[in-house]
Amino acid sequence: xxxxxxxxxxxxxxxxxxxxxxxxxxxxxxxxxxxxxxxxxxxxxxxxxxxxxxxxxxxxxxxxxxxxxxxxxxxxxxxxxxxxxxxxxxxxxxxxxxxxxxxxxxxxxxxxxxxxxxxxxxxxxxxxxxxxxxxxxxxxxxxxxxxxxxxx
Numbered sequence: 001x002x003x004x005x006x007x008x009x010x011x012x013x014x015x016x017x018x019x020x021x022x023x024x025x026x027x028x029x030x031x032x033x034x035x036x037x038x039x040x041x042x043x044x045x046x047x048x049x050x051x052x053x054x055x056x057x058x059x060x061x062x063x064x065x066x067x068x069x070x071x072x073x074x075x076x077x078x079x080x081x082x083x084x085x086x087x088x089x090x091x092x093x094x095x096x097x098x099x100x101x102x103x104x105x106x107x108x109x110x111x112x113x114x115x116x117x118x119x120x121x122x123x124x125x126x127x128x129x130x131x132x133x134x135x136x137x138x139x140x141x142x143x144x145x146x147x148x149x150x151x152x
Contacts (some may be wrong), residue, residue, distance in 0.1 A: 005123045006030040006048055010040040010066070011055035011084070020084075020110060024053065027116055037061040037069070045075045051122040055108075056085040067102070080122035082115075084108050 006027045011017045017033060024031045032049070034040050037058045044052070052070075056063035063083055070076050086108040103125055104118035 004028055004071050005050040005119075006032065007051045007053050007119070008040060008043055008049040009033045009053045010037065010058065011035065011053075012059060016109065017055075020053075021114060023110070023112055024119070027112075027119060029119065035059065037066040040066060041069060041076065044068055044070055044077075044079070045073070047077055049079055051119060052079055052081040053119075054081055054083050056083055080125045081107060082118045082122055084110060098131075 007024050008120055009017070009021055009031055010030070011020065017035070021031050021033045025134070032043065034043060035058070036040070037060050038056075039057075054063045056067060058066065061069075063085075067081060067083075071078070080103045082104045083102045084106045103122050106114055106118055132139060
């Protein structure tokens with residue numbers, strides 16, 4: 001990886017997404033922000049990204065659908081994925097997705113320290129955390145786990 005790691009931020013547009021993009025940039029990463037899963041799949045084919053930071057609920061598909069499709073999509077290399085969710089009803093979904101190549105799961109609004117830890121894990125993760133679903137990949141990084149309810 002040359003220079004600053006490049007994060008593909010896939011989340012709905014608006015001020016919260018813009019703030020998250022600025023936070024990632026302030027942490028020293030390059031950021032490309034997209035709002036649709038289909039656009040993200042096309043961008044991932046370029047191989048230009050080191051980390052995928054993904055909202056669990058996109059306008060055209062869920063984060064889970066995007067993760068599943070990127071795993072099957074020809075020409076998309078596996079990259080570490082950080083999954084973000086907002087609704088408490090999505091906790092089960094996020095837990096299920098941790099075995100689908102998510103190196104971290106973060107609750108929105110994202111705490112800057114939790115994001116920094118998750119990005120650190122993502123850019124330093126060994127090859128096995130980049131594996132396709134069904135292999136030994138998954139989130140095993142306690143420092144990148146979502147905060148407990150008492151810390152909110």
